[in-house]
Amino acid sequence: MDSYISDAVIRRLPRYRRYLKKLSGQGVQRISSKELGSIMDVTASQIRQDLNHFGGFGQQGYGYGVEDLSQKLEEIMGLDRTYNIGVVGCGRLGQAIISYLANNEPFYKLAGLCDNRADMVGTEINGVKVEDKASFKETMKKGIDILIITAPARIAEEVAADIEGTEIKGIWNFGMTEFHIKGVKVINVHLSDSLHALCYYINHPD
Amino acid sequence: MDSYISDAVIRRLPRYRRYLKKLSGQGVQRISSKELGSIMDVTASQIRQDLNHFGGFGQQGYGYGVEDLSQKLEEIMGLDRTYNIGVVGCGRLGQAIISYLANNEPFYKLAGLCDNRADMVGTEINGVKVEDKASFKETMKKGIDILIITAPARIAEEVAADIEGTEIKGIWNFGMTEFHIKGVKVINVHLSDSLHALCYYINHPD
DNA sequence: TAGATTGTTAATCGATTAACAATC
DNA sequence: TAGATTGTTAATCGATTAACAATC
Numbered sequence: 001m002d003s004y005i006s007d008a009v010i011r012r013l014p015r016y017r018r019y020l021k022k023l024s025g026q027g028v029q030r031i032s033s034k035e036l037g038s039i040m041d042v043t044a045s046q047i048r049q050d051l052n053h054f055g056g057f058g059q060q061g062y063g064y065g066v067e068d069l070s071q072k073l074e075e076i077m078g079l080d081r082t083y084n085i086g087v088v089g090c091g092r093l094g095q096a097i098i099s100y101l102a103n104n105e106p107f108y109k110l111a112g113l114c115d116n117r118a119d120m121v122g123t124e125i126n127g128v129k130v131e132d133k134a135s136f137k138e139t140m141k142k143g144i145d146i147l148i149i150t151a152p153a154r155i156a157e158e159v160a161a162d163i164e165g166t167e168i169k170g171i172w173n174f175g176m177t178e179f180h181i182k183g184v185k186v187i188n189v190h191l192s193d194s195l196h197a198l199c200y201y202i203n204h205p206d
Numbered sequence: 207m208d209s210y211i212s213d214a215v216i217r218r219l220p221r222y223r224r225y226l227k228k229l230s231g232q233g234v235q236r237i238s239s240k241e242l243g244s245i246m247d248v249t250a251s252q253i254r255q256d257l258n259h260f261g262g263f264g265q266q267g268y269g270y271g272v273e274d275l276s277q278k279l280e281e282i283m284g285l286d287r288t289y290n291i292g293v294v295g296c297g298r299l300g301q302a303i304i305s306y307l308a309n310n311e312p313f314y315k316l317a318g319l320c321d322n323r324a325d326m327v328g329t330e331i332n333g334v335k336v337e338d339k340a341s342f343k344e345t346m347k348k349g350i351d352i353l354i355i356t357a358p359a360r361i362a363e364e365v366a367a368d369i370e371g372t373e374i375k376g377i378w379n380f381g382m383t384e385f386h387i388k389g390v391k392v393i394n395v396h397l398s399d400s401l402h403a404l405c406y407y408i409n410h411p412d
Numbered sequence: 413t414a415g416a417t418t419g420t421t422a423a424t425c426g427a428t429t430a431a432c433a434a435t436c
Numbered sequence: 437t438a439g440a441t442t443g444t445t446a447a448t449c450g451a452t453t454a455a456c457a458a459t460c
Contacts, residue, residue, distance in 0.1 A: 008450095045453050045455095049420085052419060190224075191395070195311075201376065205389075238441060239441080251428070255444085258442090267436045267441050
């Protein structure tokens with residue numbers, strides 16, 4: 001609907017959907033922006049403003065259909081399609097993410113695994129063989145949509161160098177290096193950043 | 207220095223420190239806000255503005271001392287002290303975080319582990335025994351500063367119910383439930399939210 | 413119909429950027 | 437000293453909130 005939508009709005013969509021799914025699971029069928037706002041601790045105005053970037057999903061005098069809105073948000077984010085996912089780095093974090101996806105995200109398909117450690121190469125995780133860098137670079141050309149990176153900087157950078165020209169459209173990056181690759185959206189997670197922000201708040205209470 | 211500092215500023219501090227540490231490791235001794243801004247892809251103005259909330263760390267005509275500024279940021283965030291850390295949920299994600307901390311963060315001390323699964327209770331991780339809920343609630347009273355939560359909602363909520371009255375000052379929360387506990391700062395990570403935002407961007411390129 | 417609540421415009425607020433005097 | 441770059445104030449920009457007419 002709108003042509004430009006700010007990152008702040010996009011980042012709130014998953015949270016809206018998360019709450020709506022929970023409400024739906026609790027059997028709630030309709031909700032007003034006011035109610036949802038008080039549950040989520042945001043203003044009703046912001047919810048309506050955010051949603052109306054994408055269309056009018058509510059009904060005056062009624063509110064929003066919980067299940068319907070949840071589904072609309074999934075369509076908007078593209079959670080109603082399938083993604084081929086490759087994972088670079090199959091240590092504990094990589095495996096934690098793989099098992100999280102397997103248990104919680106119906107929209108993905110594990111399409112390739114990479115880890116350069118000798119004792120990892122050749123093993124299977126969730127039915128997919130772990131490949132070394134060289135071999136994985138070939139797999140990467142065969143229709144992977146999203147690359148999840150948890151490997152150490154050196155390996156991550158080497159793999160990233162071969163991304164251009166593949167069909168990879170997004171990187172979910174847990175590593176230290178921040179990538180910039182043309183035509184590829186990168187989301188940097190940097191777990192420790194949020195821990196450090198927490199430390200700040202602990203030392204500066206108010 | 208300033209009394210109120212916005213969350214946006216706080217969230218940028220770890221990233222500044224991360225880049226400064228890297229530069230310091232590369233042997234860079236001084237840097238101007240202009241140079242740092244171009245490396246980090248932010249404006250020089252923002253860097254100076256952000257830092258001056260906490261004090262004047264630079265020198266006109268010279269710039270900032272890389273090592274010095276890095277250390278100042280660590281002091282501001284409180285990374286120069288020690289935190290007793292408890293981990294609720296010792297599955298793959300919990301273990302990934304524990305080993306990340308052990309290898310990267312000198313400022314923490316593992317002070318308690320909780321997991322309610324029979325095959326986990328009693329085992330040791332990094333020299334600390336895993337306790338069940340009931341036992342961990344006692345440990346929680348003995349000076350834990352930060353609680354890291356990766357456990358399923360039910361267990362997380364039960365443990366969280368007993369936080370008030372302990373010395374816990376912060377929660378680094380990877381679970382689905384968003385906690386609000388008086389006097390405790392909670393940082394909700396919600397990994398999947400950032401993956402879902404990535405999905406959005408993949409489906410709406412520009 | 414009357415009441416409720418949306419979609420949307422207008423007002424406010426806060427954060428970012430620009431500018432420049434201070435000063436190393 | 438002259439040049440560079442900070443610290444800080446002022447201007448701009450964008451995001452959030454408030455208000456209200458539209459409408460279910």
